Amino acid sequence: MKIMANRMDRGFFRYQKEFEDKALEVLRSGWYVLGQEVKSFEEEFAAYTGGGYCVGLASGLDALWIAFRVLGIGPGDEVIVQGNTYIASVMGITMNGATPIFVEPNEFYNMDTEKIEEKITERTKAILVVHLYGQASKMDTVMALAEKYNLKVVEDCAQSHGACFQGQMTGTFGDVGCFSFYPSKNIGAFGDGGAVVVKDAKLAEDFRVFRNYGSEKRYYNKIVGANSRLDELQAGLLRVRLRHVKEYEEERQQIAARYHSEIHNEKLMLPQVQAGSTAVWHQFVVRCKERDSLISYLNEKEIGTIIHYPIPPHLSEAYQYLGYQRGAFPITEQYADEVLSLPMYNGMTDEEQTYVIDAINRF
Numbered sequence: 001m002k003i004m005a006n007r008m009d010r011g012f013f014r015y016q017k018e019f020e021d022k023a024l025e026v027l028r029s030g031w032y033v034l035g036q037e038v039k040s041f042e043e044e045f046a047a048y049t050g051g052g053y054c055v056g057l058a059s060g061l062d063a064l065w066i067a068f069r070v071l072g073i074g075p076g077d078e079v080i081v082q083g084n085t086y087i088a089s090v091m092g093i094t095m096n097g098a099t100p101i102f103v104e105p106n107e108f109y110n111m112d113t114e115k116i117e118e119k120i121t122e123r124t125k126a127i128l129v130v131h132l133y134g135q136a137s138k139m140d141t142v143m144a145l146a147e148k149y150n151l152k153v154v155e156d157c158a159q160s161h162g163a164c165f166q167g168q169m170t171g172t173f174g175d176v177g178c179f180s181f182y183p184s185k186n187i188g189a190f191g192d193g194g195a196v197v198v199k200d201a202k203l204a205e206d207f208r209v210f211r212n213y214g215s216e217k218r219y220y221n222k223i224v225g226a227n228s229r230l231d232e233l234q235a236g237l238l239r240v241r242l243r244h245v246k247e248y249e250e251e252r253q254q255i256a257a258r259y260h261s262e263i264h265n266e267k268l269m270l271p272q273v274q275a276g277s278t279a280v281w282h283q284f285v286v287r288c289k290e291r292d293s294l295i296s297y298l299n300e301k302e303i304g305t306i307i308h309y310p311i312p313p314h315l316s317e318a319y320q321y322l323g324y325q326r327g328a329f330p331i332t333e334q335y336a337d338e339v340l341s342l343p344m345y346n347g348m349t350d351e352e353q354t355y356v357i358d359a360i361n362r363f
């Protein structure tokens with residue numbers, strides 16, 4: 001049996017008719033950018049998260065860098081972020097000329113919130129929390145520190161649509177919640193897409209102006225903005241996805257529950273969920289000291305896996321200019337050497353799950 005690490009077609013085929021009807025409806029409408037679909041999606045997504053306002057953007061990376069731009073964070077400013085994130089989180093900071101200050105992760109792969117305070121200086125302007133792999137971070141500690149030191153909080157929710165901390169959805173704690181709708185994300189479009197969720201009406205308006213060349217009214221440009229608009233086709237298709245979001249979420253919970261109860265192999269460390277948090281299992285990430293042999297063993301059985309992520313941002317070529325060497329963040333680096341994401345996708349059949357579980361148990 002051939003099993004890919006991810007299958008984006010399965011989630012589509014389950015509601016094929018609804019997706020195709022919506023695509024045709026938008027194509028035939030004659031209106032393709034900033035219309036009714038985007039407006040409706042923004043309202044529905046804001047309601048889903050429980051946040052105040054949603055503004056659709058072109059990608060998750062745009063949500064991040066525009067967030068720091070709109071918050072006025074730039075050269076000379078420091079932003080605290082976890083070391084073991086996807087590099088886009090860090091690019092959101094550095095595209096504005098600000099400096100990322102890395103914090104080591106905890107055993108749940110999120111920022112170790114006990115290690116934030118020691119990194120705060122007079123240049124610190126914000127904390128960027130990444131709810132990695134779909135598990136909500138410990139937001140009570142983060143928000144208390146933000147209040148104590150008067151810092152902005154930006155949440156990278158590209159992997160955590162629907163995940164909650166103490167019953168509140170990620171993306172609604174801080175000043176800005178940044179979402180990606182890249183096809184492989186838990187709420188995926190059929191191309192690129194992103195959004196921010198904010199509590200403040202004025203801040204929402206700043207994003208609306210910025211995404212459309214800095215104009216409030218056509219051809220009257222208040223600021224130098226960007227072209228970063230979620231398009232009508234993607235917004236319409238995302239509305240279909242959102243209608244079935246509970247079912248997609250439950251399916252991932254069931255796959256994760258089977259992995260947890262049926263994988264028994266001392267060579268693998270299974271992911272844990274911290275008290276107060278929920279996980280939506282964007283990835284099911286195990287750790288293994290013999291990762292390379294595990295990967296080739298699974299490859300022989302035609303089971304695909306992915307490493308999220310093999311090179312931490314501080315050691316990537318792009319960030320050589322920050323001057324970090326190997327050894328600077330030992331936990332981050334250990335995770336990069338040991339993590340492996342098992343197949344996890346909507347529409348993964350029982351037989352496929354069993355095949356993966358049996359193979360791993362025999363490793």
Ligand SMILES: *Cc1c(COP(=O)(O)O)cnc(C)c1O
Nearest residue numbers: 059060061086088089158180182
């Ligand atoms: C996917 C991802 C992004 C970037 O989203 P895009 O829509 O691909 O630009 C940012 N942060 C994290 C943690 C991600 O997983």
